[in-house]
Amino acid sequence: MPDLRGHGGSDAPDGDWSMRDIVYDVADMLFALGLKDTLVVGMGIGGLIAQALAAEFPQSVRAMVLIGTAAKLETEERWLTRAHALSTLPDAERAQALLHSATRKSADTHLRDIAQSTPAQTVRRMCQAVAHTDLRISTDALRLPTMGLVGRDDRITPPDLMREMTEGIPGAQLQLIPRCGHLTPYDAPEMTAQAINRFIEQTGHLLPDPDCENPTI
Numbered sequence: 001m002p003d004l005r006g007h008g009g010s011d012a013p014d015g016d017w018s019m020r021d022i023v024y025d026v027a028d029m030l031f032a033l034g035l036k037d038t039l040v041v042g043m044g045i046g047g048l049i050a051q052a053l054a055a056e057f058p059q060s061v062r063a064m065v066l067i068g069t070a071a072k073l074e075t076e077e078r079w080l081t082r083a084h085a086l087s088t089l090p091d092a093e094r095a096q097a098l099l100h101s102a103t104r105k106s107a108d109t110h111l112r113d114i115a116q117s118t119p120a121q122t123v124r125r126m127c128q129a130v131a132h133t134d135l136r137i138s139t140d141a142l143r144l145p146t147m148g149l150v151g152r153d154d155r156i157t158p159p160d161l162m163r164e165m166t167e168g169i170p171g172a173q174l175q176l177i178p179r180c181g182h183l184t185p186y187d188a189p190e191m192t193a194q195a196i197n198r199f200i201e202q203t204g205h206l207l208p209d210p211d212c213e214n215p216t217i
Contacts (some may be wrong), residue, residue, distance in 0.1 A: 006122030079131030151180030
């Protein structure tokens with residue numbers, strides 16, 4: 001699970017960032033690790049990255065799990081407005097704004113700390129990158145195993161938006177997670193993990209362990 005540019009321990013290059021820049025960061029990591037035919041899981045903006053990665057580097061992505069995302073997220077104007085507004089808030093208020101409407105549960109200390117530790121300029125640059133991203137044509141052209149997961153109560157990327165995206169990819173699955181908001185892995189970790197594990201088995205990514213008692217599991 002990589003830290004994107006400007007997040008965690010990763011550097012934050014100067015200037016504005018495009019979604020292509022961010023996608024190429026992930027592609028460079030895959031190349032450096034010698035990874036091919038991967039199953040990529042992306043949530044929210046990570047889902048945009050997964051779609052673009054599959055379109056740009058098809059040899060690197062054999063299957064995708066897209067959680068609470070879409071091929072186009074809202075309008076450019078709204079994302080640019082959000083970029084400016086979030087980058088001018090104090091850290092605690094910015095964290096609260098990022099988590100508002102994202103979960104049906106109260107955010108715990110760990111989740112708040114993650115949101116609060118993300119630098120204001122990183123949030124601004126990521127929002128600007130999303131503002132200029134429209135993957136509807138390239139995502140509709142994808143032909144690879146895909147599963148979409150979305151919370152029934154997701155107000156940021158509603159189920160209908162996810163359904164529209166997955167219907168454009170032949171054979172793609174869509175699973176709704178009950179009593180769950182936008183942060184599906186946070187609101188419903190067990191159901192999310194179970195859905196991903198089933199998909200891993202279906203796509204042949206889960207290999208038998210020859211050292212276990214029953215190697216067929």
